[in-house]
Amino acid sequence: MHGxxxxxxxxxxxAEDLTALAFERLYxxxxxxxxxxxxxxxxxxxxxxxxxLDELRQRRRRTSYDLGENLVDDxxxxxxxxxxxxxxxxxxxxxxxxxxxRELVLLKFHGQLSNGELARALGISESNAxxxxxxxxxxxxxxxxxxxxxxxA
Amino acid sequence: MRIVPxxxxxxxxxxxxxxAELEAALRGESQRPDARAWRELRDDVRALAPAMTPAFEVRxxxxxxxxxxxxxxxxxxxxxxxxxxxxxxxxRISTGDTSASLSGAFARxxxxxxxxASHRRSALAATATVTVALVATLLILGSHGSTPAxxxxxxxxxxxxxxxxxxxxxPKATAPSSRSSTPTPSATSEGSSASTGxxxxxxxxxxxxxxxxxxxxxxxxxxxxxxxxxxxxxLQVTSDQVAQLTVRDGGYVQSSNVQVQRQGASEATLALxxxxxxxxxxxxxxxxxxxxxxxxxxxxxxxxAYNAAHRQLSDAEAEQRALLHALAAASTEAxxxxxxxxxxxxxxxxxxxxSSVNSISARASTSEVEVSIxxxxxxxxxxxxFHKGFHDAGQxxxxxxxxxxxxxxxxxxxxxxxxxxxxxxxxxxRYQRERALDAP
Numbered sequence: 204m205h206g207x208x209x210x211x212x213x214x215x216x217x218a219e220d221l222t223a224l225a226f227e228r229l230y231x232x233x234x235x236x237x238x239x240x241x242x243x244x245x246x247x248x249x250x251x252x253x254x255x256l257d258e259l260r261q262r263r264r265r266t267s268y269d270l271g272e273n274l275v276d277d278x279x280x281x282x283x284x285x286x287x288x289x290x291x292x293x294x295x296x297x298x299x300x301x302x303x304x305r306e307l308v309l310l311k312f313h314g315q316l317s318n319g320e321l322a323r324a325l326g327i328s329e330s331n332a333x334x335x336x337x338x339x340x341x342x343x344x345x346x347x348x349x350x351x352x353x354x355x356a
Numbered sequence: 357m358r359i360v361p362x363x364x365x366x367x368x369x370x371x372x373x374x375x376a377e378l379e380a381a382l383r384g385e386s387q388r389p390d391a392r393a394w395r396e397l398r399d400d401v402r403a404l405a406p407a408m409t410p411a412f413e414v415r416x417x418x419x420x421x422x423x424x425x426x427x428x429x430x431x432x433x434x435x436x437x438x439x440x441x442x443x444x445x446x447x448r449i450s451t452g453d454t455s456a457s458l459s460g461a462f463a464r465x466x467x468x469x470x471x472x473a474s475h476r477r478s479a480l481a482a483t484a485t486v487t488v489a490l491v492a493t494l495l496i497l498g499s500h501g502s503t504p505a506x507x508x509x510x511x512x513x514x515x516x517x518x519x520x521x522x523x524x525x526x527p528k529a530t531a532p533s534s535r536s537s538t539p540t541p542s543a544t545s546e547g548s549s550a551s552t553g554x555x556x557x558x559x560x561x562x563x564x565x566x567x568x569x570x571x572x573x574x575x576x577x578x579x580x581x582x583x584x585x586x587x588x589x590x591l592q593v594t595s596d597q598v599a600q601l602t603v604r605d606g607g608y609v610q611s612s613n614v615q616v617q618r619q620g621a622s623e624a625t626l627a628l629x630x631x632x633x634x635x636x637x638x639x640x641x642x643x644x645x646x647x648x649x650x651x652x653x654x655x656x657x658x659x660x661a662y663n664a665a666h667r668q669l670s671d672a673e674a675e676q677r678a679l680l681h682a683l684a685a686a687s688t689e690a691x692x693x694x695x696x697x698x699x700x701x702x703x704x705x706x707x708x709x710x711s712s713v714n715s716i717s718a719r720a721s722t723s724e725v726e727v728s729i730x731x732x733x734x735x736x737x738x739x740x741x742f743h744k745g746f747h748d749a750g751q752x753x754x755x756x757x758x759x760x761x762x763x764x765x766x767x768x769x770x771x772x773x774x775x776x777x778x779x780x781x782x783x784x785x786r787y788q789r790e791r792a793l794d795a796p
Contacts, residue, residue, distance in 0.1 A: 205407075205408040206402055206405035206407075206408075207405075209405045210401075210404060210405040215409075219408075219409075219412045222412075222416065223415075223416055223419060226416065226419075226420060227419075230420070253789060256790070256792045256793065257789065257792075259792040259793075260788055260789060289400060290400050290403055290404060293397065293400040293401060293404065294404050297404070301793075302793045303793040303794065306793060308401065312397075312401045312402055313401070313405065317379065318375060326786065333371055333375050334371060336375075337371050337374060337375070340378070343397070
């Protein structure tokens with residue numbers, strides 16, 4: 204969830220605040236948790252998403268990544284240059300997606316949510332969530348392919 | 357105007373198969389080249405996000421542990437932080453695992469809380485049910501609260517009232533009573549009188565016996581009236597039982613009138629004479645025959661009249677004794693004739709005084725009791741019967757339903773209004789949030 208938030212907001216401190224906030228809200232609303240309406244994971248990501256969207260609405264700015272910082276981190280970690288370049292391609296492809304679809308991809312990969320959990324977190328039907336995820340991932344792969352990310356394409 | 361396109365709910369062709377393959381690939385169940393590419397893409401996307409700093413992870417775990425949501429997670433996070441410091445590899449810490457463990461812990465916590473809440477709900481429901489049952493029972497019994505107390509007065513609770521033995525010549529001492537009821541008696545110069553009465557209403561207790569106003573050395577006249585409820589079918593039987601009780605207690609029926617009608621109200625009236633000493637017991641026995649609708653007892657102090665009559669008798673007897681002495685000493689015919697005449701007058705006065713004393717004694721020793729028996733067709737339903745209980749329960753339920761309807765008439769529109777406002781607010785907030793994703 205922290206990865207989802209930091210990817211969506213591009214701000215570590217805000218992501219940390221919202222992570223704590225999400226868990227606190229989950230703890231407060233634990234008595235209202237109903238497994239028939241979704242898993243705790245979907246509930247948690249739904250809370251985190253709402254908090255993130257509120258934050259985005261307040262800031263009224265587009266999410267952007269500090270690519271340089273990530274690359275510096277990657278290099279500092281000693282990862283292979285090939286991996287760093289591949290991630291940069293993925294980052295560009297992800298950044299080219301509309302925010303709505305980018306958020307879907309982040310929820311899917313960071314939260315490891317199923318389509319049903321995605322639907323619960325987004326407040327839409329499972330079929331709609333599947334359709335939107337299909338389009339978002341297809342677009343992501345297309346952008347990656349266009350950027351020369353042969354492994355993904 | 358900005359048009360926000362919404363994807364259709366209809367799945368795209370082949371979407372289900374694509375979704376199944378994607379899920380299998382992400383779970384690592386598929387080893388196809390395409391599946392490996394999906395996993396690689398996922399790992400690349402996740403690697404783009406900086407990992408949760410160990411310090412924040414520890415702080416978060418401590419905060420959650422402080423709130424009781426997690427146990428031992430802070431220590432675990434610290435351990436991981438130290439291992440991370442030694443390894444100097446922030447990416448090795450899986451934030452997804454942390455979230456998953458926290459979420460799982462919350463889920464476990466929730467299940468425990470839910471279990472506790474479930475027990476509380478059950479206990480609350482049981483308590484509410486018991487409370488409602490108790491209230492209903494009390495209401496049912498309360499509706500009968502006056503009837504049992506009046507219709508079956510306990511004989512042991514009745515203190516025999518003031519009484520004089522039949523034929524008593526002197527003032528009789530009456531037993532003081534310890535009755536707790538204290539109605540205000542009205543007193544006159546000659547004969548103080550007091551009366552107690554009660555209607556068979558829920559708020560008025562059964563009438564007390566007149567013994568409450570009796571006093572030693574006083575001559576008192578008692579009277580009572582009692583009204584019983586009966587059914588027309590039992591009217592005659594009840595009247596006969598009253599007469600039998602009267603005779604058993606040493607009294608007699610002075611007059612009676614029984615009127616039974618097939619349609620309309622039936623009534624019986626009996627005028628009884630009962631020994632005052634047996635009045636309270638007799639009334640208690642009569643009250644057991646049928647539910648008591650009303651009861652009244654009165655007392656009149658006739659000590660003055662009794663004393664006056666007794667003085668006249670004493671005076672006349674003293675005069676007679678003096679005349680007899682004078683007659684014995686008389687020596688002339690004229691004196692003897694005159695004394696005989698005066699003796700005759702004295703005997704007449706003695707007879708008259710004796711009659712007066714006897715009359716007053718009879719008033720004191722005998723009580724007038726008027727018994728009215730009402731043959732009400734509804735009287736058969738009186739008493740704490742199952743039918744009456746069900747009827748009262750129905751009445752209570754009716755009142756409860758009416759109260760619920762009134763409450764619903766107020767609360768339902770209010771709840772709908774609140775729900776509408778809350779729904780609108782929720783929809784508006786969601787719309788505003790979704791707009792944040794469409795911001796340029």
